[in-house]
Amino acid sequence: MNKRITSKEIAKLAGVSSSTISRAFSGDPRISDRTRKQIMSIAEEHGYRPNAIARSLNSQRSRLVALVVNSIENPCEGQQLQYLAQRLQEHELLPILLCCAGYDDRAHLMRMASAYQVDHAVIFSDMVPMADAVQIFRTARPIMVSFEPISDPNISQLLVDGSKAAVEVVEKALSAGRSRFAYLTGRNSSWIDKQRKRWFADALARHGLGFIAESHGDYSYDSGFKEAVMLLRRSPVDAVVCGNDVMAIGVRDAATKVLGRKVPEDLAIIGQDGVNLAMWECNDLTTLALDYAAYMDTIIGFIEDQALGRESATIVTHEYSVRWGSTC
Missing domain, CATH: 3.40.50.2300 (Response regulator)
Known part of the structure; x- marks a missing residue:
């Protein structure tokens, strides 16, 4: 490993004090542009960079x-x-x-x-x-x-x-004839996932409905695919709300490729997150999204x-x- 040149050595080469070197790199107006350019040129030639850790001790900011x-x-x-x-x-x-x-x-x-x-x-x-x-x-x-x-x-x-957005989605699904909703969670211990489920549960409750089935994934595509096969075989659901977009895409693929269900004609699928891959033409997922x-x-x-x-x-x-x- 090449030995790092120190600020004292740069100061000696430039014919200035160590404090002037520090001022040159901090933008201190007390030194002239000519001196600053000379120091920067020498520093560049020798690959010198100020020690950020040492500077943080003086400034009390690590950045x-x-x-x-x-x-x-x-x-x-x-x-x-x-x-x-x-x-x-x-x-x-x-x-x-x-x-x-x-x-x-x-x-x-x-x-x-x-x-x-x-x-x-x-x-x-x-x-x-x-x-x-x-x-x-x-x-x-x-x-x-x-x-x-x-x-x-x-x-x-x-x-x-996401409570208002959940109301919009539920209204649209109900108007399309959906009435048997299921929820696919990500992680039981996740407060965020419980919150997301509650948004849709409250939206359904406004119409005297609730989730008729629930499955537990882990936010991955594979878990969405696997859980969807079991869920859709055992329960007569016609809409699945998922804890994230990745699981929702897994649900869609399981429904269409394994069970022969048509989306959205037979089954509505809703994701949450609004990730970029949900917008891809091959996915084109309805989802709750943030700016x-x-x-x-x-x-x-x-x-x-x-x-x-x-x-x-x-x-x-x-x-x-x-x-x-x-x-x-």
Whole structure:
């Protein structure tokens, strides 16, 4: 490994003090443009970059953002993280990604990130106890995404509401003659999935209806496919609401390719998430979707307010809308 050149060595080559080197890289107006350009030229020639860790000790800012997620295998989380990472990088902030799925000691995972003195923590995962996340990232004021509302002024919360969109979908399905609904859950312990099911249960209850059957998947295509075969063979359902889009696509393929059902003529299928693959022509799924750009921009807004010490709303709610496809 090549030895890294130090700021003292750059200062010696440039004939200036070490503090002048620091000022050149921080944009300090106390040095001239000529001196700054000379230092930058020498630094570029020798491959010098300021030590971000050392600088963070002086500024008390690491510019690191912990992103705590379930799994990046999920297209919805992957899509969200892609946009959020780009926005963070535009603000010269660096994300540290923590994937909780398959990791038993999730508190230890968060403590590892906290040891790097992260400036901000965004908790997407519903696999971590909220109390643990708040305690571990207490100096960073955690941003909780899509969690059950928490009465804590030291936490920023981004909530979602799909109740109005669920009413729209149920009304459309009922007008098409559907009356026997089933729900395919993702994970029994997921508060978010329970919330999604409740949106549709409440919409059905307005018409004196409820779910006549329920199956349990794991948010994967394979689980949607497998559960649909068993569900549709044992129950006379004519509409299936799924906990996410990926399972909904699995349900559609099982219904059409294994059981010979026509969608939407025999069976309506509804997803939730609004991921890009749901819009592909081969899928064309009816789903509940968020404006992900606005959703992620709210997180960026929370981070900016925290960084500047501004007071901001502690709770912001985004509503789902229906993205109509050919499956309902």
